[in-house]
Amino acid sequence: MGHQVTDPRVARRSSFRTLAIVAFVVLLPLAAHAVWDQIEATRLARVVKQLRARGEIVDRSDERRPLATDEERQASRLYYAAAMLAADGIPKAKTSPSGAMSNPRLELAAALQELARVPGLVHQDDPRLRPLKAVVQNADAAFILLDRATPLPFERFSPERGTYSYQTSDLMQLASLNALRTDLYSLQGDVGKAAAAQFASVRLQRTLKGLRWMLYPGTFGSLQLLLRRTMPDPQSLARLQDAYEHLANDDGLADDLTDRRAQMIESVWPTTARPFFAQRLGTPWQRQWSNESLTFVALRPWITHQFIARLKELDRAIAIAREGWPDKLSHELLNSGSSPAVHQAMTPMPGWVSRVMSRSGVGLLVPPAGEMISGGTISRAGRTLAQNRTSVAALAIERWRRAHGGAAPPSLEALVPEYARELPRDPFTGVALKFVRAGDSYTVYSVGIDRVDNGGDIDEWRPDVRSYSRATERDIGIRVPLRLLQ
Numbered sequence: 001m002g003h004q005v006t007d008p009r010v011a012r013r014s015s016f017r018t019l020a021i022v023a024f025v026v027l028l029p030l031a032a033h034a035v036w037d038q039i040e041a042t043r044l045a046r047v048v049k050q051l052r053a054r055g056e057i058v059d060r061s062d063e064r065r066p067l068a069t070d071e072e073r074q075a076s077r078l079y080y081a082a083a084m085l086a087a088d089g090i091p092k093a094k095t096s097p098s099g100a101m102s103n104p105r106l107e108l109a110a111a112l113q114e115l116a117r118v119p120g121l122v123h124q125d126d127p128r129l130r131p132l133k134a135v136v137q138n139a140d141a142a143f144i145l146l147d148r149a150t151p152l153p154f155e156r157f158s159p160e161r162g163t164y165s166y167q168t169s170d171l172m173q174l175a176s177l178n179a180l181r182t183d184l185y186s187l188q189g190d191v192g193k194a195a196a197a198q199f200a201s202v203r204l205q206r207t208l209k210g211l212r213w214m215l216y217p218g219t220f221g222s223l224q225l226l227l228r229r230t231m232p233d234p235q236s237l238a239r240l241q242d243a244y245e246h247l248a249n250d251d252g253l254a255d256d257l258t259d260r261r262a263q264m265i266e267s268v269w270p271t272t273a274r275p276f277f278a279q280r281l282g283t284p285w286q287r288q289w290s291n292e293s294l295t296f297v298a299l300r301p302w303i304t305h306q307f308i309a310r311l312k313e314l315d316r317a318i319a320i321a322r323e324g325w326p327d328k329l330s331h332e333l334l335n336s337g338s339s340p341a342v343h344q345a346m347t348p349m350p351g352w353v354s355r356v357m358s359r360s361g362v363g364l365l366v367p368p369a370g371e372m373i374s375g376g377t378i379s380r381a382g383r384t385l386a387q388n389r390t391s392v393a394a395l396a397i398e399r400w401r402r403a404h405g406g407a408a409p410p411s412l413e414a415l416v417p418e419y420a421r422e423l424p425r426d427p428f429t430g431v432a433l434k435f436v437r438a439g440d441s442y443t444v445y446s447v448g449i450d451r452v453d454n455g456g457d458i459d460e461w462r463p464d465v466r467s468y469s470r471a472t473e474r475d476i477g478i479r480v481p482l483r484l485l486q
Contacts, residue, residue, distance in 0.1 A: 040304035057262045076158040078149035083170035085142035089177045112463040121189040139177045150200040179464035182222040191230035202243040220387045221464040241395035247388045251381040253321035325427035385427040386446035386476045393444045394478045396420040445477025
């Protein structure tokens with residue numbers, strides 16, 4: 001039986017064809033992946049370039065620059081230290097062994113509400129004041145620093161504390177404690193200290209420009225109690241009004257969203273140098289290498305595509321945020337019941353994809369809920385503006401009354417220009433705030449998010465020490481009795 005002889009040249013050609021097929025099957029997808037990757041990286045570079053050309057912020061280099069003056073640096077240090085000292089000033093809610101929940105904030109608020117129902121001034125020896133005074137006294141060191149920071153110019157936190165501007169809990173705790181201090185002064189009739197503490201609360205809102213509404217222990221309830229129980233002098237009223245007027249037209253929404261967009265871009269794209277191929281979606285030395293890094297590289301073109309789409313959605317949200325009041329309320333995306341969120345229109349990413357991105361140093365690719373603008377966000381911003389504008393109006397009215405024997409002005413128009421720079425307008429309607437007098441009190445108010453005038457039916461007084469509560473369908477305003485000046 002003979003042996004079949006294989007021509008070596010035929011064998012070599014067969015092996016070459018096999019290798020060519022294998023190379024084609026393996027390398028073609030890799031080449032397609034590389035081309036797709038480069039296309040998406042080029043698109044992202046173009047988006048960043050277009051934002052720069054429009055004068056938009058694409059990195060937070062300004063946040064890393066030293067503050068301009070010694071006073072600004074001092075204010076940054078003082079606010080930071082005061083908030084840190086106040087961090088544990090009000091204990092958190094706890095569950096007892098029996099399962100009952102205790103909420104110290106609500107307990108403090110209930111004690112304040114009980115004292116607010118006492119006719120006339122509360123005597124300093126009233127035993128109901130003791131637990132409230134104990135909390136305030138424990139925060140004395142924080143108040144000393146807060147009072148020193150209040151008159152200083154404040155731009156932002158210093159670079160070494162740059163990330164602190166995103167740690168809101170300590171600042172909110174400081175605001176809660178100062179609101180409690182203000183209310184105690186008002187209840188005891190210490191008008192000078194109450195007005196000064198209220199001024200510190202208003203100025204504290206500078207520290208959270210884009211998220212001002214998150215200072216839920218803000219200033220609204222304390223101002224109402226101050227005007228109901230004390231008679232601040234015209235100079236104190238004017239100083240408070242000026243502080244509120246700096247907040248009356250800035251809802252902070254666009255600033256917050258543009259800052260978050262810059263944070264997103266900066267986390268995945270080299271904004272301070274010319275990008276090259278290996279740098280797209282983070283440089284190797286920036287990422288935390290893990291056993292999923294190859295998975296991340298494989299997913300990178302798709303991730304980049306999703307990131308670009310999310311940036312476009314964020315642009316839409318910023319455009320809405322920049323619209324004036326009440327124009328932004330009529331936007332079709334808000335009225336449709338859907339949220340023009342950064343990620344609302346996107347298909348949710350599987351959890352394992354999010355983990356890959358997070359471990360690769362691009363966790364910000366999936367924005368948190370705070371990076372969107374929705375009907376709820378607009379409502380909170382509008383409510384904050386309404387509270388600030390009604391505060392401006394009430395303070396201007398009180399200044400009028402000091403100059404007119406305690407009488408209320410005939411209208412809000414009478415306050416301009418001597419007592420108010422401009423006619424305070426309702427952010428929800430665009431027209432002047434409502435002003436009504438009934439019996440021995442007056443009410444200045446906004447019609448609220450539902451834009452229905454309920455005749456000044458406002459919420460009952462709540463201390464600012466309590467946690468932020470959901471908005472109601474009532475009007476938003478301040479009611480002040482006239483008898484204090486008669």
